[in-house]
Amino acid sequence: MTTNQMAIEVEGLQKSFGQVHALRGLDLHVPVGQVTGFLGPNGSGKTTTIRILLGLLRADGGRASLLGGDPWSDAVRLHKDIAYVPGDVSLWPNLTGGEAIDILVRLSGPLDPKRKQAMLERFELDPTKKARTYSKGNRQKVALVAALASNAQLLLLDEPTSGLDPLMEAAFTESIREVKAQGRSVLLSSHIFAEVEKLADEVAIIREGVTVETGTMAQLRHLTRTQVTVVLDGGVDGIAALPGVHDLATTDGHITFAVDEAELPGVLAAVAARNPRSIVANPPSLEELFLRHYGDELAALGAGSEK
Amino acid sequence: MTATVAAPTGAPARVRPSSDSLAGLGTMVRLVVRRNRVRFSVWFLVLVVMYQYIVSYYKTVFPTQQSLDEFANVANTPGIKALTGLSPAANTMGGAVWTKGWMTIVVTLALVVVFLTTRNGRADEEVGRTELLRSRMLGVHAYSAASWLVNAVLCLAVGVFIALVSIGGNLDPAGTGITGSLILGASITGIGLVGLGVGAVAGQVATTSRGANSLASSVIVVFYVLRMAGDLGNGVLTWFSPIGWGQHMQPYAGNHWWPFALLVVFAALLLGVAYWLEGTRDFGAGLVAEKAGKAGSPARFASPLGLALRLQRNPIIGWTIAVVLGGMMFGSVVQAMTNLLKDAGPGANDLLRGEGVDALLALLLSVMALITVIFALQTTVSLRSDEASGIIEPQLAGAVSRWTWSLQRLVIPAVWSAVLLVVGGYLVGAVYGASIHDASQGGRLAIAALAYWPAVMVFVGLAVLLWGYVPRLAIPITWGVMAAMWFLTMFGEVFRLPQWFLNALPLSATPYLPLESMSWTPLVVMALIAGALTWIGIDRFARRDVQPA
8 A cells, every 4th residue: 555655645734823824735745764855944834744743733624644644633643653853842941851851752662771872872962961951952962862762663853953063963864864774764854955965865845835846856956957167268159048058157267057957968068069178067956946946036036137 | 645545535633532632641640740749749848837837826825715715706807807718616726727827728729739730731832842742652631631630639638638737636626526627628629629720721721831820820819809809798709709619618617518519510620621622722822812913113122121111011011900909999898897897896906906997008008018019029030030031141132231231120110119009009098088088098098008119129129139149049039038928927926936027027117007107217228228139139140140040
């Protein structure tokens, strides 16, 4: 059955808070054993989606299925196999970090002390300190350790590395790769493009409560343009007029332009005919993909300059 | 990505299987106990030991039936009826102790349970701890139910142990067994449970812990005032208050069990409503949706005072309404109470520290002063709250010195306390004056009430001093001092404290206007003390680290 291959399946999800339409038909799919990146500007509905998936909010319309169950009515049963890390972790000030981890892990199953210890060491967290003395990064580590020390089949991570230093981000990356290698699934909501690019098999980009783009990194790159920088002995004449070339500019002899993926062979042939001394071609980064779907303004500016 | 089997189509499911809703209850009970073990133990001990102390003290003060008869005679005043209620069996040892301690115990227990319920309910939901818990295998009601359960055990334990204390103290009149003591314990437990219900519902209705606490404690205060008005009048209003139901259990006198059933049923009803609300609402939501606010703020919010006035608008308005209503209510009962006093005999006058209507007016003004102290302290400890939550940091990062920030913030307790005193005093006088056609009463009592201002400022100064030197403990100690002062005023004689000490408490040191004549010396001394405490406190704050919670 296909349901067995999807850890999360969301279609046409809707949610309003009073007059505010937070979600207006959102789609999201997380295949089992894969990491799906979840990108969107602030306020686009990422956290609302995750809270619906956790059964904390009830959707107004659409369909959401989590590990084959209903996130609202089967919440408790499903949570046995789910671990969640919020972007802003709040803890009980007079309990220690270690106590908080135990409470969270034990709610979903038995505690594996070795695993907890391993994660504490990996994230260099002192579990004997009271939570009130933790910095934001250390509170974040508590939630990460609690999530990673469990056996959850699906990890819901809402900007999980906010407040972590680069070393800890590396520890996080390592942990997620292990999770994936064990065949577990991850929904990774993040603003750090490099992190998502490194980890995610598929990406969903949402905006104002609607999914605007989904697919693997390779699929998404096809939809956009390669950035090319060349130095030409043969002169720039005629390049700008080639089909698929956009935003051509010349600075200090360096010619830069963007090429539609489909037109790349023709454009490269034309460049080769003009005796290139150097050529650098970059595939579009996730950030560029993201910005393209973010900014009406950016898109409008780009369209204007082409004409 | 095509067919799905398990997921329903169309509108999402509305119901959750009830079998799940309490999953994780045991873990949550342990969490609630672990988090609050000190609070639970302290409040349990305070309430039970207080009752035990009153019992042993009254046994030494009233050794004979004759002395108890005298007490019953002396206590039969509107003041006692209004503040603590009067036992119909005030001439028995049990009734005397009840008159002294019962009201304090039940109101304290109800408020304690309200605050503890919010602490483990809405407060955790507001900051997101409950979200973390609920992402695990935790039923939607498990955390609330655990908190209610543990708080109910506290109510039960307080009731049972106060009953045991009473049985041990032989409070029951001869020939009645231990029924009175059992009734007494049940009445305390019952009102505690109602407090629990009120707190639970408030935690579902309000979206913030502050809102939940304000709502629930206002309801408890309304219960208290309703029975006060009822006890002073024809008694009808008393029946609208669960505290009144508890009074009607009449331990050692009527010994009625049935109002206990009323209390338990009402508490269960409230908890049922809270349970239902929790099951249907979204996480983080209350009954009232957030409204959109203004897109910008006026320039005055840039100053610490301007911002504080905006942020503390609700307490300022709320306490002003309380003082206005209180002043009018007090003023309206003066005439009736004076008539009652004339019938009560000489004993009543001892309690009022004097004779006639002026003694009663002076008592009422001192109550207004007490209310003003609560307002002043609430607005003063907000300096520490701002520091604890860290929102002081962006303010101090601006071009504002710590002195400027502190002094501007203290303008609110300083100025508005004076306003509250004048308004409260004026209204007591004006309403009373209207009943005896004497227009001069308003102005006279407004000035008399204003004499409490230096005393109020001493409390403010003390709070500032504590904030400067022991920031982390400042808020609990400040309220502790407030509670202790109130406690000493009520029970000072019980603890055999020397009279000079009781007289030196700020409110007692203020001339007892209009009964006593005006005396400037204590007012000037207290104003100087208040100024010095404030100065030392701010000076310390200006030199020390900012210490978030």
